Amino acid sequence: MQVQVFSENAGRETLAHAIERRRDEIRRAWLERLRADLSGHDVDAAELVDLADGYIDRLTQLLRGGSPVERISAWTDIAHRYAVTGIRLGFDIEQVVREMSQLRSAVAAVLAAEGLSSDVLHTVLDEAIAASAAEFSRLANAHLREAEERYELLVAGAREYAIFLLDAHGRVASWNSGAERIKGYRASEILGQPYDVFFLPEDRASGEPSRLLAEARVNGEHKGRHRRLRKDGSVFWADVTLTAVFDDSGALRGFSKITRDATAQVEAEAEAMQRERLSAILESAVDAIIATDSSGRIALFNRAAERAFGCTAADAVGRSIETFLPGARLSSISEECSAHRPLPGLVADAGPFSTLEARRANGEEFPVEVTFAPTEIGGARYYAAIVRDISARVRAERARREAESRLEEIADNTSALIYIKDREGRFLLVNRAFERVFGLTRAQMLGKTDADFFSPDLVARFRESDLEVVARGSALTVEELVPVGGRLRTNLSVKFPLRDEDGEIYATGGISTDVNEQVEARDALEREGQLRELFVGVLAHDLRNPLNAIIMTSAALLARRGLDDSAVKNVERIANGAKRIAGLVDVLLDFTRVRSGAGIELQLRAASFHDICRHVVDEAAAAQPTRKIECSFEGDPAGEWDAVRIAQVVSNLISNALAHGRADAPVSVNVRGTSSEITLEVRNANVGAPLAREQIDRIFDPFTRGSRTGGRGGLGLGLFIVDQAVRAHGGAVRVESDAERGTAFVVTLPRHPRTP
Known part of the structure; x- marks a missing residue:
């Protein structure tokens, strides 16, 4: 184009x-x-x-x-x-x-x-x-x-902020009026100085000034809250912004630094946090807490106070504390709190007391414990009242006093000695019988210990039993010797712990009854029993030799030829009578061995329990052909026993069943075997009512005899020997008795007893 x-x-x-x-x-x-x-x-x-x-x-x-x-x-x-x-x-x-x-x-x-x-x-x-x-x-x-x-203009007029420049080496290059006010340095004093003069010694030692400059150089800036140092040495909290300044080529020219004094803010935040924590504590407290200002007007009313007084905090704040604690005197509270002596309570015209009468919003009065203490919130003085409702405690205390009064009245009208001692053994209560027996008044005894009235050996025994009650935490029955009228008498004492509402033992109580006559009678019976047992043992021992002579002579006579029938019968009666007497002597000797502690001797051999029982049943049936004996056998009969003693057990139980059972009813003998033991049961039909518990409890005691259906009674040692022989085999025997099934003796024996 x-x-x-x-x-x-x-x-x-x-x-x-x-x-x-x-x-x-x-x-x-x-x-x-x-x-x-x-x-x-x-x-x-x-x-x-x-x-x-x-x-x-x-x-x-x-x-x-x-x-x-x-x-x-x-x-x-x-x-x-x-x-x-x-x-x-x-x-x-x-x-x-x-x-x-x-x-x-x-x-x-x-x-x-x-x-x-x-x-x-x-x-x-x-x-x-x-x-x-x-x-x-x-x-x-x-x-x-x-x-x-x-x-x-901004920098020069920013008195709330320290705004200044640092060169690339951290030296102060500019200074404003805010920096002078906050840090205390004039421009002529600080320009050209390293900025680490604003840091605490420990921060300078740790290299913090260089570290912050490096952080700003790498990241562009550093922001944070730090403790800083003024010229006069005082420490303040500072919010710091440190910014790196670069030219167009990226070369570091220096740093701009803006610092704000954050001390007031930090303190306000700390105070707010403290108030929040205090508020949380107050709102979660179990006790009612009421804070008043210096005029006695309520400034704080926590949730526990709302519950205790039936009034919301909104309704309570601004009212006088006397609305809820009518007896509190602000002047006394202020005086005592100023002396830094927190009070258990203050009542009008009466000085400090541990309790006050408080008043709910509905006008109901109730007892409380109050502690007043001074406090400061935001520089203002307040008085905090910590209020605890003790209505339940007062009721419990009143009930305790009433119970103690009734107890004291009961105690004073009994012949037993009743007393209470504290944990240190000091008498807190004694009844009239105690005064009468020892010839002392309550005024003389209360607050004193056993050591003030009794001999050292008696004091040691009394103290030992008291401490055992505390250690056990339960009642203890003990016989104690007590000096009465110049001589020692035996008292039966029941000692027991007394606990407070928290379950802690604070004292021991005792009820002592004079049982001296009963103890003397018991001792006499024991001596009599011992003499009787000694006599029995001596008698049995001395009878054995003549009985053996009679039995041997009878046997020799029966072995001769030429005796007529009448003579043979007479010798047989002599021999049988001697054997029966020898059996009784054996029983008496067994009894003597058991009572002396030697026990029944056993000769353990392998045996068949069924064979032993059949032999004894055959003998019993032959001796009493008019009575019926039923037998049953189950399980393995083998084991190790003393066959003579087992036969004695079975014979005594069958004889007992025949003697005390109905004549028209059979006696049953049942044997059951398991892998580890043999059970023997001998049962008869009752004559009249079944055995009572008291009879069963003492049925195996020596010399105990029951009613018989006929014939003469024995020595009362048969069941005693049964029990001892079974025990010697490591077994047990028990009695069952009811109206429907009659009375049964049940013996349980191990197949292989352990020899002692």
């Missing part, structure tokens, strides 16, 4: 006309180029269109005439608007020139498409660029000066 070149005067109108005709194309081309450069900026499209039209209007106007001075002046308005937009978008001078060059290129490209070109056009466009750059530079400088002035 051929480009037409016009003279300055002839071509101006042509160029202006061509630009107006192709305005939209020029605007579109410039805006497309602008949008590519301005991506990411907050730019209004309508604003850009308006700027483009403004430049095109001025361009066509200036092409049609005007001197260079007039042309530059004509650009001022549109260049100002563009400069304002550029400053808002953060342009620098280079970007302004670049964007205006884009306009020049867009106009030239469109006109070149029509074959038009002119030096005048380029001159005018260059003037537009120059005007825009000049206006932008002027505005930017004006904004910069204004910002610098505002910054200087």
Whole structure:
């Protein structure tokens, strides 16, 4: 394409006309180029269109005439608007020139498409660029000066903040009035000094100043709350922002530092936290807590107080504490609390007491324990009352006193000695019988110990049993010798612990009864029994030799020939009588051995329990042919026993059943064997009522005899020997008796007893 070149005067109108005709194309081309450069900026499209039209209007106007001075002046308005937009978008001078060059290129490209070109056009466009750059530079400088002035005013007037600069080595490079007020240094004193003078010695020793500068240099800034040092040595809390400052090449120029004194805030936060913790404690407290100001008006009323007094905190706050504690005197509370003596309670006209009468919102009065203590909240003085409802305790104490009064009345009207001692053995209570027996008054005994009245050996015994009661925590029955009327008498004492409401033993009580006559009678019976047992043993021993002689002589006579029938019968009666007496002697000797502690001797051999029982049953059936004996055998009969003793057990039980059972009812003998033991049961039908528990409890005692269905009674040692023989085998025997099934003796024996 051929480009037409016009003279300055002839071509101006042509160029202006061509630009107006192709305005939209020029605007579109410039805006497309602008949008590519301005991506990411907050730019209004309508604003850009308006700027483009403004430049095109001025361009066509200036092409049609005007001197260079007039042309530059004509650009001022549109260049100002563009400069304002550029400053808002953060342009620098280079970007302004670049964007205006884009306009020049867009106009030239469109006109070149029509074959038009002119030096005048380029001159005018260059003037537009120059005007825009000049206006932008002027505005930017004006904004910069204004910002610098505002910054200087801000820094100088910011007394709440220390704002200053550090050079790249951490030395103070600037100082404002806020820094002087907060840190205490004048500018002349601190400029050029290392900024570590603001750090505590321990922080300097740990290298914290260098570490914070390095953190700001790497991350751009450091923010934190630290303890810092003033010129006068005082310590304060500081909120610090330390920012690294770099030049356009990225080189570190220094640091800006903004410090705010946060001491008041830290203290306020600590106080608020303390109040929160205190509030949480107060609200969770079991006791009612009421805080009053110096005038006695309630300032705090916790939840426990709401429950105790039946009043909400909202209703209680602001009212006088005397509403709920009518007897409390503020003047006394204040005086005592000022002396730092927390009180258990204060009552009007009566001084300090441990309890007060409190009043609920409904007017009901109840006893409380109160402790007053001074406190400070936010610099103001308050008095805290810790109130505990002791209604239950008072009722319990009243009931205890009433019970003690009744107990004392009962104790004073009994012949037994009744007393109470504390843990140290001091008498707390004695009854009238105690006074009468020992010839002492209560006034003489209360608060004293046994050592004040009795001999050392008796005191030691009394104290030992008292301490055993405390150690066991349960009652103890003991016989004690007590000096009465110049001689020792035996008392049966029941000693027991006394516990408080918490279950702790606080004392021991005792009830002592004179049993001297009973003890003497018991001792006499024991001596008599011992003599009887000795006599029995001697008698049995001395009878054995003549009995053996009679039995042997009878046997010899029966072995002779030539005796008539009458003589044989007489000798047989003599022999049988001697054998029966020998059996009784054996029983007496067994009894003597058991009572002496030697026990029954066993000769263990392998045996069949069934065979032993059959042999004894056959003998019993032959001896009493009119009675019926039923037998049953189950299980393995083998084991190790003393066959003679087992036969004695079975024989005694069958004889006992025949003697004490109904004559028209059979006696049953049942043997059952398991893998480890043998059970023998001998049962008969009752004559009359079944055995009572008292009879069963002593049925195996020696010399115990029951009623018989006929014949003469024995020595009362048969069941005693049964029990001892079974025990010697490691077994047990028990008695069952009821109206339906009769009475049974059940013996359980191990198959292989352990020999002692």
